[in-house]
Amino acid sequence: MKITLVLFSALYVLSTQAQILTKEDSLNAGLIKSPNTTVISGYGSVKYKYQTREKIAHANLDRVVLFLGHKFSNKISFFSELEVEDAKVTGGEVGGEVALEQAFLKFDINKNIYVVAGLFIPRIGIINENHLPNTFNGNDRPFLESLIIPSTWREIGVGLYGNLNSIPGLNYSVGLVNGLNSAGFENGTGIRGGRFEGRNANASAIAVTGSLLYYIQNFRIQASGYYGGSAGLTKREADSLLLSYGSFGTPVALAEADMQYNHKGFSVKALYTIVNISDAQKINRAYANNTPQVMTGYYCELGYDILKFFKTTDKNLTVFARYENLNMNHKLPKNGIYNGTLNQQFVVGGITFKPIKGVTIKADYIFKETGERNPALVVTPFPQSLPYFKKQGFFSLGLGYSF
C-alpha cells in the first residue's frame, strides 16, 4: 500500500512538473487560450574551466535568467528578462551583476509587422538575439560577439520588425535607441563599456539600427548595421572636452554580415564585422582610454550532429569546431597605442550533447593566441608584473538549460 502511495505521489509530482514546463514554455505562446495570461520561463548556464598553461581551474554559475511575460491582449504583450550573473552580488566587491536584459512592450500591428518599445535587444549579429545556451556551441559565446559586438546589447528605444509576403523569407527591422557613452570605452572590449543598458541613459545621443534577414532554403543570411552618437553631453561639456556633440556626435558605426546553414545535422555559421569610431582620436584626448579607430573580426564554425544517423532519436550530439579572428587594432588614431594582445585568434573545438530539447551538456577546448604585449602598456614593472603568455589553452565543461 505504502509503495503504491509513493508511486502515485511520484507520478503526480512528475505529471504536475510536466504541466508546469509546458505552461512555462508556452509563455503567451497561445497554447494558453486566455488572452490575458502571465508566464514564467528562464535559462541559465554553469561551467568549469581549466586553464592549461597556468594549471588553474574555475567554476562559475555564469548566469541564471528569469523570464516574465504577460499577454494583455492579442495585440499587446510584455516581455522581460531578469538576469543574475556569477550567482552572487555583494556590495563593495567586484563581480556579479543583477540586470534587466530586456523589458519591453510588444505591439502587433498586423500579421507581418510588430513594434517593440522599452529596453530591447536590436537585431545585430547572431548571439545578440539568440543567446540562449541551447542555441550555440561551446560553453562561451563566440568571443567576437562579446568583445567587438557586445552580446545582449540592449538599449532603450523603439524597434519595428516585419516580413514581406512578396518575398517569402525576407525579414527586416529598424530601431531607434539611445546612443553610447564613449567615456566608458575600454581598450580590449571596444564599445562594450559604453553601453547604458537601460540605466540612466543619456539620450541626447541617439542611434539607429537596421537589419535585413533572409531565409532561403537551408540558409539564414543577415546583414545589420548601427550608427549612433557616443557623446550625449551639453555643448559646454563637449566643447571643454573638444568632442563633437549632438544626436550623432562622436559617432560609432558598426556593420555586420552573417550566414547560417542547417541541413540534415550539418551546420555552418560565419560572421564578419567592422566597427568604425571616426573620432577615436578625440575620445582618447578626452578620456585617455586608448580607443581604436577601426576594429574588425570574423569567425566561422562547422558542426555535425552525429546522432542524425539514428533518425528515431530526438537527442542531439554535435561535434563542432570554430575559428575566430579578432583585430581590435585594425586602425589606430594618431594618439592610440598599439596593443598586440588585442590581435586574437581562437580555435574552439568540442561537443554539445542535448539529451532532450532545452537541456545541453557541453565540453570544449579553446586555443587562444594573441600578438606580443606592448611593454609601453605594462604599468606594473618587473618583477611584480605577471608573465604574459601569447598562447593559452582552456578546457571547459558546462551545463545549460532553457525552458
Next chain:
Amino acid sequence: MQKRREFIKQSCTLCLGVLGVGVLSTQLTSCSPLPIFKTVSTEKIIDVPLSSFNQEVNIVIVRDANLQFDIALIKKTETDYDALELKCTHQANSLTATKTGFMCAAHGSTFDLDGKVTKEPALLPLKKYKTQLTGTSILIYLT
C-alpha cells in the same frame, strides 16, 4: 612579384564571387511568393478551396481576419493535408513561411513542414489543426 600575387588574389576573389552568384541564383528560383488565401472564418471553420493550391507549391498560407496568426495549409498527399499555426512556440512571434519550413526571425527557431522543431530555442512543435477534405475544398477546424 607583387602584381602576380595581386592578380592571383583578385582572380580567386572573382571566381568565388561568380560561384556565389551562381549558387544564389539557383536558390532564388525557388523564392517565388507562397499563395495566400484570405478569408473570414465563421463558426470556427475555414473553408479553403482546392484551387488555392497552384501547381508549383504544396503550401497555401491561410490568412483569416479573425485569427492572430496565419495558418500554413500543407498538401502532404492528394488526400492528406496538414494545417499548422504559424506561431513560434518559444515566444509567440509570427513565423516566416518558406517552401522548406518555417522560421522565427526573432530568436532563430526553425520548424519543418511537419511542424517539428528543427532548431531551438523553441521546444514544442507547432499547433496542428484538424482538417477534412471535401469534394472541392479543405475544411480547417479551429477548435
